[in-house]
Amino acid sequence: MIASTTKANTMTIRKNVPLSPLSTFRIGGRVEYFCEVRRLEELSEAVRFARAKKIPYRILGGGSNVVFPDGKLKGLLIKVSVGGIKREKNRITAGAAVLLADVIRTSIRAGLKGLETLSGIPGTVGGAVVGNAGAYGHSISEVVERVKIWDGKKTRELSKKECQFGYRESILKHKPYVVLGTTLKFRKGDAKKLGKISKRIIKTRERKYKPGIKCPGSFFKNVLVKNVSKKTLSKIDKSRIIEGKIPAGYLLEAVGAKGMRSGGIYIADFHGNLFVNSGRGKAEDVKKLSRILKNKVWRRFGVRLEEEVRYF
Ligand SMILES: Cc1cc2nc3c(=O)[nH]c(=O)nc-3n(C[C@H](O)[C@H](O)[C@H](O)COP(=O)(O)OP(=O)(O)OC[C@H]3O[C@@H](n4cnc5c(N)ncnc54)[C@H](O)[C@@H]3O)c2cc1C
Structure with a gap:
């Protein structure tokens, strides 16, 4: 363990830390160095540490959309733990590490509309902004006004436009x-109505994501209709297209993904886009299954599936 002193306090950088408890997929070996940063000074200190050692650093939020490697992850993994949430009239300002669920709860209680359909999405609000998380036809970008970032040298604010949001993109x-x-x-x-929507969505989601399930949410992104060829479109059952997107789950089910398995990773028998870790799953199993399924979908539909999850 290395105690790295900052002006404000002492931040601990730990060595050889197990990765699997840090992600909802519960996969991974160990990371060379790991620390949690609660404020800017600690982040600067962590980055200085990595730069001095000439090692890379990576950022982690709630770990609900990541696949860690099986072996050793080189460098420093920095978990952003910047908290704090404040509401002023129809605006909410939150630190990156505040759970998206807490932001949604705060907004609903105050009768603020815009995030209720994202109820049940795990992870932090910072992670949600990075990946433009969303559900039921809405995404967080719809309510983002600005984002406070550290660009490697200084902090600054990006406007919504500067964030260049797209479908699961920024x-x-x-x-x-x-x-x-x-x-x-x-x-x-209306707080009551928003609360009802939120509860209903959480109930629906719990049927797909049973409590304790080891997964990273949907594995592949849905496919934007505007990006596919006419030939591909002719092979798609049009009734399955939702809000201009072909669900990856539909394509995967058509190629027999449900129930497929590689080592300790299997595809749910009720949803083709849900990779689940049985408990002894490896990143290698994930990559193998992903490769096989991408090939099958490419050969059958001429569509290149893209991972929504982030490999480290
Ligand atoms: C059961 C389940 C259901 C899910 N359902 C949905 C869904 O309906 N819709 C949806 O969009 N997603 C869904 N997800 C995926 C995931 O919850 C979201 O993508 C979430 O927003 C990720 O946030 P996180 O804090 O966990 O990010 P992480 O998984 O920790 O990180 C994701 C990426 O963002 C980067 N990152 C995280 N925080 C920061 C930061 N502060 N600064 C810079 N980079 C950062 C990381 O480096 C990484 O590349 C689901 C996941 C699970 C496990």
């Missing part, structure tokens, strides 16, 4: 930025 996914927090702007709604 510029934040492709730049070495650390999200420190976000300000969300909501429309007025």
Whole structure:
């Protein structure tokens, strides 16, 4: 264990830390160095540590959308633990590590509309902004006003436009930025109605994601109809297209994904886009299954599936 002193306090950088408890998929070997940062000074200190050692650093939120490697992950894994949540009229400002669920709860209680359909999505609000998390035709970008980032040198704020949000996409996914927090702007709604929607969605989701399931949510992104050829479209049952997207689950089920298995990883028998760890799953099993399924979907439909999960 290495105690790294910052001006504000002492941050601990741990060596050789097991990765699987850090993700909902419960997969992974060990990371060379690991630390949690609760404020900017600690983040700067952590990055200085990595730079001095000439090792890479990676950022982790709630770990609900990641696949860690089986062996040793080189470098420093920095878990962003910047908290704090504040509501002012129809705006909520939250630290990156605040759970998305807490932001949603705060908004609903205040009768603020815009995030209720994202109820039940695990992880932090920072992670949600990076991947533009969403469900039931809505995504967090609809309410993002600005995002506070650290760009490697200084902190600054990005406007919604600068974030370049798309379907499960943002510029934040492709730049070495650390999200420190976000300000969300909501429309007025009825707290009771919003609460009902939220509860109903959570109930529906619990049927798919049983409590304790070891998974990273949907594995592949759905496919935007505007990105596929006419030939591909002719092979798709149009009634399965939802909000301009072909569900990856539909394509995967058509190629027999349900129930497939590689080592300790299997595809749920009720959903083709749900990779589950039986308990002894390995990243290698995940990659193998993913490769096989991508090939099958490509050969049958001419569609290249893209992972929603992030490999480390
Ligand atoms: C049961 C289950 C259901 C799910 N359902 C949905 C769903 O309906 N819709 C949906 O969109 N997603 C869903 N997901 C996926 C996941 O919950 C979301 O993608 C979530 O927003 C990820 O947040 P996180 O904090 O866990 O991020 P992590 O998994 O920790 O990280 C994801 C990526 O974001 C980066 N990152 C995280 N925090 C920061 C930060 N502060 N600064 C910079 N980079 C950062 C990481 O480096 C990584 O590349 C589900 C997952 C599970 C396990």
